[in-house]
Amino acid sequence: MNTLKDEQLQELVERAVQAKGFSYSPYSGFQVGAALLCEDGSVYTGCNIENAAFGPTNCAERTAFFKAVSEGKTEFSAIAIAGGRTGEAITDYTYPCGVCRQVMAEFCKSDFRILVAKHKEDYKIYTLEELVPHRFGPDDVL
Numbered sequence: 001m002n003t004l005k006d007e008q009l010q011e012l013v014e015r016a017v018q019a020k021g022f023s024y025s026p027y028s029g030f031q032v033g034a035a036l037l038c039e040d041g042s043v044y045t046g047c048n049i050e051n052a053a054f055g056p057t058n059c060a061e062r063t064a065f066f067k068a069v070s071e072g073k074t075e076f077s078a079i080a081i082a083g084g085r086t087g088e089a090i091t092d093y094t095y096p097c098g099v100c101r102q103v104m105a106e107f108c109k110s111d112f113r114i115l116v117a118k119h120k121e122d123y124k125i126y127t128l129e130e131l132v133p134h135r136f137g138p139d140d141v142l
Contacts, residue, residue, distance in 0.1 A: 004037075004078060004113065010120040012037055016080035017090070017119065019045035019060065025086065026050060032083035032094055034060035036068055039075035044068040048083075061100040065107065078113035079104070080123070090118045096131070104128055105135035 012035045020033030025048055032048040046063025058066075061079060068076070083094030093116035096104065104112060110129035117123035128135070 008037075009078070009080070009113075009115060009123070009125070012043065012078060012080040013082065013115060013117040013120045013123050015043055015045055016060075016082040016115075016117060019047050019064075020082050020084070020090075021047075023047040023060070023086075024049045027052070027054070029086045030083060031086050032060040032081065034064045034082075035080045036061075036064040036076060037078045038068060038073045039077055040073070042068075042073065044071075044073070059097060059100050061096050062103050065103050069107070074107055076108050076112060078115060080115040080117055082117045082119075093118065093124060101128075101132045102136070105132050105137045 015035035016033045019035060020031045023031035025031050027050050034046045036044045044064045044067045046060045048060045050057045061081060081094050081096060082090055084090040095116055108128050112128040114126045114131055115123045
């Protein structure tokens with residue numbers, strides 16, 4: 001399993017909480033932020049971006065992944081996710097949806113860390129293997 005220090009994880013959570021503030025969520029009123037740590041140490045953030053047609057809506061996690069991949073990054077260590085109602089403190093953990101988990105399965109190893117967070121001192125850590133134990137990935141189509 002990749003090794004990350006508590007300070008690195010807490011900083012990643014802080015970046016996710018900050019990214020939550022950029023959410024465009026006028027329909028659900030639920031803001032989500034994500035911070036994706038690349039193997040080289042760079043971090044890409046994302047927020048959920050809603051659309052009146054709903055289908056074109058994009059989750060925070062996928063926004064972070066797509067930003068990173070669009071700039072040539074394809075090796076990742078961890079992602080932090082924080083979400084909650086607009087204008088309210090974060091009171092619960094926000095987990096990645098199935099589509100986001102599938103995107104993670106495309107790019108990440110089984111020991112990729114997924115942090116779900118309320119704040120930098122209150123988060124849970126899962127591996128991709130724990131959240132997607134029987135995933136469909138690139139090896140399944142090659």
